[in-house]
């Protein structure tokens with residue numbers, strides 16, 4: 001189809017969230033035109049298992065049929081549609097029998113899997129306005145073949161050093177292959193901390209624009225694990241839309257929902273075990289001090305003069321305020337952990 005737009009979702013390593021993000025990007029494109037989602041990860045077939053396992057009887061059917069059958073059907077027959085009541089917004093091209101497909105090309109010199117995969121994806125771009133390909137983790141020959149036939153590439157990065165390094169390797173390979181100009185931008189996925197520093201360093205390292213961070217969203221992950229599409233208004237979906245609206249401002253409107261700021265990420269950090277421990281410690285200290293003072297005043301062991309009372313209230317107020325300050329809670333939480341370790345080492 002003329003004027004079609006195809007995008008490959010790549011990352012430096014597996015588990016970065018390509019499959020989840022590709023699915024959401026497919027849904028957003030499907031709002032503006034006919035869309036095909038393709039599983040291009042012949043190693044794990046993650047997208048095929050995610051979408052097909054629960055709903056489709058014959059999981060062996062997909063583009064592997066081209067390589068494994070003497071008389072393959074036309075591509076349109078291999079595209080899957082999920083009927084009502086929960087229709088997919090896109091048509092889906094699964095791999096089919098990915099293990100037999102890999103074996104079919106194992107050790108062959110003449111026809112590599114990469115030479116097979118490129119044309120399959122190119123053919124799909126004739127069938128829809130938008131094509132989204134979920135690629136294999138890392139950048140091997142197959143992902144390069146996919147990147148060579150699509151129009152654009154979106155890089156999914158996690159905010160840790162390993163992912164950052166692996167992602168720069170992806171960019172190096174794309175550059176060596178003359179494909180780096182296809183990069184539309186990078187997404188920082190599973191963000192659990194303020195992503196500003198990574199967002200600032202990324203464009204220099206990856207040579208492409210920062211699109212958005214996508215917060216770690218437990219609800220969305222849970223849906224993914226039980227083969228359900230995430231809620232389109234979930235934190236995850238809202239931020240993927242934000243990223244896509246930056247990559248395709250002429251096509252995709254930004255989300256109307258609020259995008260997370262630094263403060264939202266620090267609220268997420270309140271849930272860290274250290275912070276929780278610190279909170280318990282400060283809460284416990286306040287309760288103990290309060291009860292001790294009350295008992296002391298009632299029994300006369302503590303003087304009930306005005307300066308004493310003011311002093312007591314000041315101490316309780318300081319502990320109370322410390323309990324509401326997140327970095328302080330974490331410092332106290334860390335102290336509890338270190339003390340606990342010290343006691344264990346001494347065998348107390």
Ligand SMILES: Nc1ncnc2c1ncn2[C@@H]1O[C@H](COP(=O)(O)OP(=O)(O)O)[C@@H](O)[C@H]1O
Pocket residue numbers: 011013014015016017018019020021046137189190191214215216217218220221222224225236
């Ligand atoms: N933003 C996110 N928040 C929470 N969990 C996520 C997020 N993105 C991905 N995940 C989880 O991470 C795991 C790997 O995601 P997946 O999309 O399969 O990665 P990949 O395709 O890169 O291997 C899955 O369990 C998925 O639910």
Ligand SMILES: [Mg+2]
Pocket residue numbers: 018019041044046047134
């Ligand atoms: Mg995957």
